[in-house]
Amino acid sequence: MSSLSTNEIPASRWSRIWNSKMGHSFRGNPVAVVSLAIFLVIAFGAIFAPLIAPFDPYDPGQIDIMNSEYPPIWIEGADPQFLFGTDDQGRDLWSTILYGTRLSLMIGLCAVALQAVLGISIGLLAGYIGGRLDSLLMRLADIQLSFSTLMVAIIFLAVTQAMFGSETFNQYAIYFLIAVIGVAEWPQYARTVRATVLAEKKKEYVDSARVLGFGPMRIMVRHILPNSLSPIFVISTVQVANAIISEASLSFLGLGMPPSQPSLGSLISSGFDYIFSGSWWITAIPGVVLVVLVLVINLLGDWMRDVLNPKLYKG
């Protein structure tokens, strides 16, 4: 009985999404369909990188410096075992890109998850409690927003790197990146959630829930949060795209993922030194992957904004 119902619920949920307004608009929008398809392909490659990649770029035993700077196979002088050629250290570029995309995507998603958790909690708190706490938190949000995330991240990571030394820093780089990108952008969520809370708080059902004796936690989570979902969705897509760009920029500057464990940004950075000598592919191919990944996320975000049309916070 129970196994039956668990089989049925996802099916009906999918058909509900498929037939909803969003589903209709999605099918009528070729850009959104193609974007989602490309995103899924990239995500698939990233998730199953260890299975797909012909080499393990983290295993020094599989890297031979004699193989360095082979061009992609469609160019003369290529080695057929390296689809996209090799980088300056002799790593298979195709494998390294798969692993790098995995890192970029993971850092982006985790950082945004952290932003969302922080921002939504603070936004709910500020909006629901109001008063002095609210104005203090929103003041802080203003100040935080007035500093560019990238600037804060650059300084934070630079100091961290100087403090711990490169070796320790490289070991924990992924956590530092997630933390700094995650913390610096919380006001985006907090402001939007707070605005929704203020709008919802005026409505009757919140009053009646309070009269019925439901605690503030329950009112917030059960009643107010669902109403903030569509702006949160829209913000999240944009934020993931931005977080991936931020991570790539930081890694490019040498303040993020180390060359031994490269994300797309650090891969582009290590290839940059070689574009003058003609080995353009070490920069170009990861660059294209990065741009396509960010672009499809942005296109999906644009489509979602059009469909959900949420009232986003404006400054």
Next chain:
Amino acid sequence: MLAYLVKRVFQAIAVMFAISLIGFAIQDNLGDPLRALVGVSVSEEVRDQLRDELGLNDGFVTQYLRFLGNALHGDLGTSYFFKEPALDVILKKMPATLELVLGATLIIVGLSVPLGVYTAIKPKSILSGIIMGLSIVGISIPVFLTAILMIFVFAVNLGWFPSYGRGEVVHVFGSWDTNFASFDGLMHVLLPSVALASIMLPLFVRLIRAEMMEVLQSEYVKFAKAKGLRPMRIYFVHALKNTLLPVITVGGVQIGTMVAYTILTETVFQWPGMGFMFLEAVNRVDTPLIVAYLIVVGFIFVVTNTIVDLIYGLVNPTVNLARMGA
């Protein structure tokens, strides 16, 4: 008005205090002034004595207050590498960075308003579709990648532009040399400026378009049409003026963001500005320079944001400055 001004300035000072505290904390944990002064070949006793003389054994608060006092006098420490006051090093590099920001700002302001207005007025035209399509590609390409692409295409392959440095500069005064006074200087500043503008421009085009489209739906624009005004007057006087108010606010924040992006552009183009200098300082663990950069950049952010807020208050007649100050 005065109350608002005072409040805004007070907030700016409070933020600067916080930044100086962070700067001091970094200095305290990272810097070892003794290493800079005497190197490692000095006995422990001499070191202790020096420490006492320099006040390094004083309490945190005392040291912070001394740091703050020095900072207020423009003394942000001495760079380990340049053996010069850190602030002087930064101020020497600043004009190069500011010129880059100026170049990018000219491109952004010059293009974003016409493009944003056009795409708002003619949302269904083919050209608008192309502009909006390019704009989403634009915001999806990181600045450093645009910079690399431009070097690859225009400097390496076509050879039209130089790929690095400032080229020929003309001395203006003090430490300010300008790129905008010679052909060679302009050629050098063009690619980095375009690269720096590449991510902001689409952002502004989209922002102006969105705000403008909203304003064009407003009752007062309908009323302006009902008065028989010419479209150009409706678009550029009635609508644009209301559109620019939110754009000013965002613009202020973006000036700060642009300073961050200069680090990327300067790195790619080896542009001798303060961003490039900062990364070098990080690699050399030149703590006083890192701290000085933090404080100078923080100062730039706080000043631009405060000025933008004040301008917003002045431009927007519906903002009651007296009430905002309360």
Next chain:
Amino acid sequence: MSLLSVRDLTVKFAMRDQTVTALNQISFDVRRGERLGIVGESGAGKSITGFALMNLLSQPGYIDSGHVMFGGEDIVRFSDAQMRRIRGNRMAMIFQDPMVTLNPVLTIGQQMVETLRAHRKLSRAEAEQISILKLREVYIPSPEERLEQYPHELSGGMRQRIVIAIALLLDPELIIADEPTTALDVTIQADIMDLLLELCQSNKVGLILITHDLGVVSQMTERTLVMYAGRIIEAGPTRQIINDPQHPYTQGLINALPQQTLPGHRLKQIPGNMPSPAALPAGCPFHPRCDFAVDICRRVRPEIMRFAEVEIACHEVSRLHGIPYKEESA
């Protein structure tokens, strides 16, 4: 000759998956200096009529067919430039909510002067002089100072007076006022209406007053159109329509007025809601709410017919006047 003569005006809205007819073949006339009221519930097409006359329908609305003869010319066929010369000049409009009608970042003076200079070759100083005169006409104290002020510095009633002054700036032949007092405090609504009436009478300006308030129509206008679901269902002299409404819908509207209800009794509302123009019922659009509906009302849409001074679109009224049901009209 009529100042304004509207014939079979049809307005459609091109929605994503269908085209909705918002205004269906409406015809009426306004004589020089005549005041006409258009009444109906919200969504009946009153405001759309006003904007269609100015050729100012916003996307996705458009004039599908019909004529608007203004001073002998069909302005539906006018180019944008020709139409611009009429708007604000010979035909002016007063909007519903004065709080959002005036541009917040321009001074009152700028907004008045630009209107004058859009239509006449005047210096700024001359335009300001005319503006001051018009502000005085609408009883605005110290008009010279107002020119320097921004809209947010003035009250709602004051702003609506300024909007009226702007409408009158170029001595138009026709003013279209779209619910000019609904957004205002009850206490100043009557003042604004009195002002509008006085100015129209003294300047011999034609007025189209769009409102949902039959009381206002009876004070202000000489003739009245009653609209329902994008059509005119009753038209004639205001006094006759108020005192002796024929169409069941008009009767319902008048019975719902507070004056018609004995103290302590409930207001007699018309049951149900007006159908959306996207989902009109077959036959007479009013039949689901009508007490007198018979079989034919559910099948055949009634044509508008003239009975002495009034025009009515109702099968039952036609039958009472001895005209048999017309099956073929659809």
